[in-house]
Amino acid sequence: MPDRPATLRDVAAAARVHPATASRALNPETRILVSEDTARRVSAAAARLGYRPNPVARSLRTRRSHTVGVLIPDLNNPLFPPIVRGLEDKLAAAGYVALLGNTDADANRERMIFDQMRARHVDGFVLATATMHDQLLAEAAAADLPVVLMNRLSQDYSFPSVSVDNEQGARMAVTHLARLGHTRIAHIAGPQEASTGASRLRGFRDGMASHGLEVNEDLIAYSARYTVEEGARCCTELLARPGGFTAVAAANDMLAVGCYTALDDAGLQCPDDVSVIGFNDMPFIDRLKPPLATVRFPHYQLGTEAAQLLLERIGEGDGPVKIMYLAPELVVRGSTAPLAGLTRAAGQEAAAQPSNPPVPLDHAPSRRARGR
Amino acid sequence: MPDRPATLRDVAAAARVHPATASRALNPETRILVSEDTARRVSAAAARLGYRPNPVARSLRTRRSHTVGVLIPDLNNPLFPPIVRGLEDKLAAAGYVALLGNTDADANRERMIFDQMRARHVDGFVLATATMHDQLLAEAAAADLPVVLMNRLSQDYSFPSVSVDNEQGARMAVTHLARLGHTRIAHIAGPQEASTGASRLRGFRDGMASHGLEVNEDLIAYSARYTVEEGARCCTELLARPGGFTAVAAANDMLAVGCYTALDDAGLQCPDDVSVIGFNDMPFIDRLKPPLATVRFPHYQLGTEAAQLLLERIGEGDGPVKIMYLAPELVVRGSTAPLAGLTRAAGQEAAAQPSNPPVPLDHAPSRRARGR
């Protein structure tokens, strides 16, 4: 065996043809240009020599790196691993590979990573980072770089995107709480620079209105980031305000977990004193102290759809811009309970059945906690 | 501005030198070969044109892709995101980028991904996949490909590796349970093809022996994979065997979570009826129903150290093979309690202080559950 990996010239020599012919014979696109006989001969030689085309040389020539950049805030956020897996699986099936970068919601870091990836000549970008109106999109558009937005939208430019229907999801959360009898419902809003934060707030307001509930601005706290700490801070802040509340809808599971800590510190019980509902249905969130009720969307599929959209953009150049929404799904768990003094039956909605195809983690049917 | 990105020839032309000279002037290694004056001129021209070296062309020439392959079982396992971040951060600082592949503990998939990455000419590998004696290592060694093992060892070949001291960690878990008064301690072993599974089992046996406790084979169940389901299956199996037990040390947090489900299904309370301790201190594991006691190791640092070792291998060719162990740390939480009938004081060990630098998730000091 050769210590040096077989090159196209070796294959060509073995098949007694010119390297150019070997190239055409091996490329499915151009195989029709060579006779069937020689194509077979070349293929045989390639197989015999264990030939593997050098993607670096190919990239240099074709100006296609078959890599895409994926920018996310932080891989440690349990929301992202399934999404990233969906992305990578889909991309890998098409011969692409993802370079992922964690921006930590830092604009400078984001800029650095973006430039670095552009220097590496990625064929496209999937942006799941939070900031809404930034210059990166303009640059990418100017450079004709395919970009797909994930879980965010952009009004300035029109980019393909795939995201969950956040307004609808927030409405569903509010509706659930309202049906349990809650009227004073608080909201911990996400960062308003993020489209998820803004649209979930809209959905919250809309849902309250449609149930004839007053939206008291005192019952809305604005978090600066999607973290447990921020959730705790906001919840504590809400508890200090006058009026009080019996339920809180958080814009995100992380923020909801923060509520747990804040309620704990205040000596309050969830769900007996305060019902809590989150958003995202992060892995393992169903195993928390009271299992967290939340709004689920198919994480893995979000990734595959984003990959699909990007591949279409890369392949066909510019077609129609597709904006895709995935339907959210209410998941009722033990962190919400009927308002004290109501009949138990008020809370007996059927919990949605877990039916995401690829999330391999155990979703054992968690029993609803009994209200007392 | 040029629609076409500036190339080295453009820079050379702007500085009135030959491209070769420009190349040498810009490369820190070879800068001494050109006069200081021209070096300055070239640098100025490069800056003015916004020149970014084309990494593809450079890779083709230098046979260095500045990419490394990272193979892990499954990104959805919460253990891995912090590790991967450590890896990527360290690699990025050195100008490298990680291509990560999820093997799903499937040998065929692993083989495919490995080949694909080799085809992409990665400069090295970080292998965190579980199977111990495989052919991939032999191939990599034969091809002189730098390889670093993460959380696994190989006796056949000598590869650099970084992992937690699994035996010591398992001993610490057993010691903790023994000090609480438990004598009948069960073990849910990890897959024995994985070095973690084997060494934690050794540590368990060793710990039991050093406390003068009998290691009954009936109290050891072997899981096929590190999953919640397998943990539940094994725990149920243990419960069905004669003799009984009052504490269980799982080889992994996932398996421990499975114990929760199994105990729940059997109508048993943790920690009142059975104490449970895990291994890894996965993110969010401190927020479970009873917060899970476990053995922690610095995840992020595991990643950075692996990256460091790999970079050394890549840079300096072959030096001494370093085998690095990170010290584990016992984390006592509410899932373990003194054996019923003992004095409370027996369980009053000080909980280890959380002091990992980079794990940004909230580790609120979880109060120990009171044994009754």
Added chain:
DNA sequence: CCGCGTAGCGCAAACGTGTGTGGTGGGGAG
């Protein structure tokens, strides 16, 4: 029989960079 279209293949030039080799000029030593 000739011309032309076409299938099939070879030739060579790229893509952008790194590097071995050679050549030129100037300065210092003999």
Added chain:
DNA sequence: CTCCCCACCACACACGTTTGCGCTACGCGG
């Protein structure tokens, strides 16, 4: 003054692949 050495730079080629172009041979219609 001559020779040599060294600093500095240009030349050319290589890395492995794709692709536009042109050449040859063959078949077929006029």
